Amino acid sequence: MKLYEYSIRRIFLLIFVLLGVTILTFYLSRIVLNPLGAYVTERTRPEAIPAIEKRLGLDKPFYIQYIIYLQDLVTFNWGWSRVAHMPVIEALFYRFPATVELAIASFIIIILVGVPLGIISALKNNSVVDHAIRIFSLTGISIPVFWLALTLQYSFSYLPKVAGLPSLPSNGRVDALLYQQYPVNRITGLMIFDSLIQGNFIIASDALLHLILPAMTLAFLSIGAVTRVARSSMLEVLRQDYISTARAYGLPERMVIYKYALKNAMIPVTTLSGLLFGGLLAGAIITESIFAFPGMGQLTVFAISSNDSYTIMAFTVLASFIYVLINLLVDIVYAKLDPRIKY
């Protein structure tokens, strides 16, 4: 089967999974969470509640509500986000690029640090370096996210400020005052990208500074996973016969490792990084809320605490869509990388 047919089949399955997700989301939000909660306060007259239900269409039988919900979903009329004070789709349009920017930044760090560490740890197997790297990577996946974020905030932002030393910003995406003086108009929503195009280096550098702490937090957690996979797959590949062929034919060690072995070892790493990136895209819930980074994650935390079910539903559908899409992309990339895969 050609790659094209394989993708079609996968996309069909994707739609089925997404439908399943919408059913689960609908059940959760309409039956379990009762969206009415977001529209009724302690001052609402009990008699007025039926009218609100009618206006929100909550009085119709469930399956009709679900069909209306699907129509709304497709027409991108995802309801009003009480938390963002704007239509949900607009809130997404506003905040998703911020999450993407953070995801890219931390992804770059993850790959640039994680992969080399994994390879070094494999090449120097069972040496002191290997042990150190393994402890570092295992610690990476044993630290609670918020604890790491707060410790970084405390050590790199709070303490230096107290001591009068230069400190990393730990709040928001760019300095509000600076943004007032040097506004950047939004093209893609990626702050650094937009400001660089418009030659506004002040904002670009400030946005970069604001990215450091959150990106470091997110990266530290995933570096562990990437390092371990890179190490085990590199060890696996180095034991393969075609490596001894390469050596037997006098190819330089550097080439044997970084060309012949690396490309094979990178296949499982790519799959993992794809999944990690998908995870990052779904919004780093805790990191964004600690660093007040205005992305999808922060909005979701606000939505959860104030039970704004339209925003939560939007986040769920978006996160599931990203997960499923990334899975498909990872499989396709996997096929490209490893010619042995046939469909």
Add this chain to the structure above:
Amino acid sequence: MLLSVRDLIVEFYTYRGIVHALNGVSFDLDKGEVLGLAGETGSGKSVTAFSIQRLLPANAKIVSGKIVFDGVDLLELSEEKMREIRGQRIATIFQDPHTYLNPVFKIERQFLDVLKYNDPEIKALENKKEAERIAFEKAVEMLKKVKMPAPERVLKMYPHELSGGMKQRVLLAMAYSLTPDLIIADEATTALDVTIQAQVLEIMKELQKEKNLSVLLITHDLGVIAENCQKAAIMYAGRVVEIGDVKKVLISPKHPYTQGLLKALPRTDKEVELVGIPGTVPDLVNPPTGCAFNLRCPYAKEICRTKVPPYTLEEGSTVACYLYGGK
């Protein structure tokens, strides 16, 4: 003398203890000569091949012995010097073609890389493009030599798209393209079915004759040795027990183990009752004292159990057994 191996001892460090893979392997190989190295699995054939190329895995250690190749002891060489010898002077063809080609690169890439790094003529070329083109032509020419159909197309294909036989031919072509002095064929044809095996051996013989190469043919198939080699060496438990002219060794074997082997060989020319060798191959973690074969040898004497038998010359073959003198 192109290659002479003297008392090579190699040990492996595993969790179960130290495996004495080679216990003093010695043999010589002359220029243009084909030596067959035979023995059951676990007798140390492949370890010998890997030791010559110094490609032993990390937990192996060459305890002692000398491998003199063209007057130079390979064990003394630096890794850098050894790299120059591998490929250009000594080439190896491995057993299972399926796993010895890198799955994610096209044949062309792997073949051309080998040529670019080893072939003096191509190495000398500055212009990258030029080097690629010449390497490509050379590859095609070599593939034709090994009777590969449509070589240009094969070069563009991935290893998994070729059959076992074709892959072995690619490896052959790669090995011979560098005109090495010594080819080590480690069970090169065992994984192929008989018809393809014959073709590949035929090609090896032609190439060997044409370039007067010396070949170390490692196999457990005595038939293959009989047809292709001038000299034969029989290995058992990490030692060469008998070495000599192929006719003498196979027709009038001296060492009891060689005799046992031949008795276990089905013959087409006459009716013969097959007799296996009693007992099993010794455990190399704590090998038996004296001659390793003494537990299974019908003629074993007290001395066989205590002292390692020295090599003695017996009608043109060298044999390590107390049946033939030596106290």
Add this chain to the structure above:
Amino acid sequence: MKSRQTRMFLMDLKFALTLLRKNKLVVSGFVMVLFFIFLALFGDFIVDPNIAKSVDYPNALKPPSWEHPFGTDDNGRDIVAMVVLAAKYDLAIALSVILASIGVGILVGSVSGYFGGIIDEVIMRITDIFLAFPGLVLAMAIATVLGRSFTNLMLALIIVWWSGYARIMRGQFISEREKPYVAAAKILSVPSWRIIFRHILPNAIYPMLVVLTMDMGGVILTAAGLSFIGLGPSPFEPEWGSLASRGAVYLFQAPWIIFFPGIMILFACLGFNLVGDGLRDVLDPRLRR
């Protein structure tokens, strides 16, 4: 037949243990896990359990001192006591989520992996839905409707966690299904459930051991994360995650509230991960050099 199989298993076990003993990392991981289990089992004897149920605002937010080595939290309770008491809750949540999830995972994974075809396709798509669905939202829904309590947090985690194991088990069963011993059992008309549980499962379970050990830490971390965004148990049910996350508000005045529970989580999870990592090397035959 039986004794030989067990003898082989024992020999293998002894062999694995010798390997484990040699690996420094695994041993240190093991020590941490033992300490965590010790705290969980004997916590209530070391420290008076109803400290967790009381408040003492006069000496809230006191920095670490000889009297309170770890300082006191915002409700005036001694953090050393709280951390010790919390170990029981954390071990309980980790164990229950893992055991429940592996139970469901095996059931679902084995059926869909073994039978394949339509059953496999349907089951896997349903599992995909749970995999795609952000567990956070599910946990929130449960916490909102049923209120925030320890059992609800556990429930939420189980509902999401099993899908990962189902997928791994399915993969294992698919590869084991092709193996000759399964065909042999089928020929001998052994009932399929026996094949699944008596024959395939023991072989399929090995790689899971590693995943399970490391997920023990994973569950505690996720629970801590959920506590941070307000879905954790109530203040009277001490759990490291919620203890630490309640300290976020006082980060700059009283960093010790976050620091010490966080350190306990780190050491417990690191312990599990070290043991898991070591286990992976031991269980993977080719790596046994």
Add this chain to the structure above:
Amino acid sequence: MRGISRTILAVAVIVLVVIVGAVAVLMQPPTPTITTTTTTTTATTTTATTSTTITTTTATTTTATTTTVTTSPTTTTTTIKPPNPDTLVQETIGEPDYVDPAVDYETAGGEIIMNVYETLMWYDGESATKVIPWLAESYQMSADGKSYTFTLRKGIKFHDGTPFNAKAVNYSIVRAILIADPNGPAWMLGPLKGAEELMYSIQDGVATQDDVAAWLASKPIEVLDEYTVRMNLDYPYSPWLSVLAYTVTAIVSPTYVEAHGGIVVGEHNEWMDRHAEAGTGPYILKSWEPNVLTLVRNDAYWGGPKGNIKPVLKTVIIKGVADANTRLLDLLKGDADFAYVPVTHIDQLIDMTTWFNEKKIVVKPEVADKVRVTGPYETFNLDFIAFNLNIKDEITKQPAAFQPFRDIRVRKAFVYAFDIDQYLRDVVKYFAIQPNGPVPKGMFGYNPSIPTQQYNLTKAKELLLQAGPDLGFSPQNPKTMTLYYNTGNLAREKAALLIASAINSLNVGLVIQVVPLDWPAFLAKQRARALPFFVLGWAPDYVDPDDYLIPFGHGQKGTFPIVIGYNNPELNTLIEQQAVEADPVKRQAIIDQIVNTLNSEYIYLWTAQATARHVERTWVKGWYYNPAYPGNYFATISKG
């Protein structure tokens, strides 16, 4: 075995070193005294107190470097010049729901509306009891108190240039009623002729176009001429003038609203929800980005009733910053001029010992030159615990079997069990006073002589042991109950924990669990009467005791009596009487009677009436406090 014991030792040593190191380092947390690089002629000394760096790298040991540099702060008061004098940055929590006066019902939105729009009546400077004509020049009340006629000020223009006149007043108030947002403040306009009835039918979705036309035809508000307008009420309502000071009656420019979607009965105007640039006030809302609102000065502002209000600040930026520590740091660094500092963090700015002993706010010397903290000011925010007399099972909707709070002894015992001193001293740090009833201190109708509730644990135990047998709980067969509070509010959480741990410590057979709930889920359970008892608060709409007596006391109309199943008909009539009683002395007497009956029933446990404090940089001038204001009034503020 030797190998293993060595690793155990190694691990133990590492763990110990990390913990001991951290304990040592955390012994003295650094107080945030920020050294600021200043632009003034007189350089200030840099005072760096202990700064400790914790580098908690993974499992390796903690390195604690403590550098202590303390130099005595200079005695000369140095004035630090603000970096950008004509821009004010305010860092607070949360964001407005809406900025449309007709629908917004919370303080964040109120603050924007109050600076952009204006009302006919408004408070006179700092006094919250007196309202003076603002957009109105003067007013007359009819003899029967059922109609008010206003003559309006002339020559005032809206931000969009159109003139302010009677038509605009009529348009603005009618608009609020026609939208009739059930969660909004429009109910306050109920007394207007036919308004309450119309709003109910709109909210119930039964109102038709001609119902609206009929109501408009009945002229609840008459435009007599360009600058006079009369409002007719259904019944005399003395608080009507303070209602006219509430943001719901803010006057908007009709032309602007018509140009942006006009009025749709029963629907919000989404544009007006997000934009506020059509009022007569001193500021205009220029932009609303996530967490950042920007107001710019209205240069053509008419100056206010005394013509003395001339807005100085060009821009005002209101930033929503969730983390209290960050707000504090920005304030000390000079990046923020106003900052909301909660009770949990105020001890880093003011000297707590003087505050505890003399209830006087004295700023710590190290920050005295940078920060000014004023207060405490009384707010009307009342926190309390209410006991549900008719607990319903949420699923079966039937009354639950175990109804402990029907027995007054149990209610009394719970009131006695609450350690009010510990709560005021250690939880809210004396930034609250103990209320003596539903009417908050500082509001008309408050009577200081009414006794407050007492803490007496032994009495509480006595009462519960007496009530136990009748209600079926005893130490042998204990009953558990759940106390709910809304997540996020730390003071209420601690009040819940305090009462719960007190009752649990009595071990009389009652075990209290404390469970936090999200706000909407809390309300849903409350509406379903499923909360056995709960911690909550009440804030004023307009400054009048009526706005407290009804919600706490009135059996039919009161928000809380309805959900806790308390109805005392005699009390209901008293409450209705005081609303229409014009004579203050008589009204005070009725109110005292109401408060005493309510207190005698022990329905509520009054936990706190919060006092506020204001935190600003020393270079800010012109700020003043009025409990009735939803937020800060920027028109009188300057930086210099």
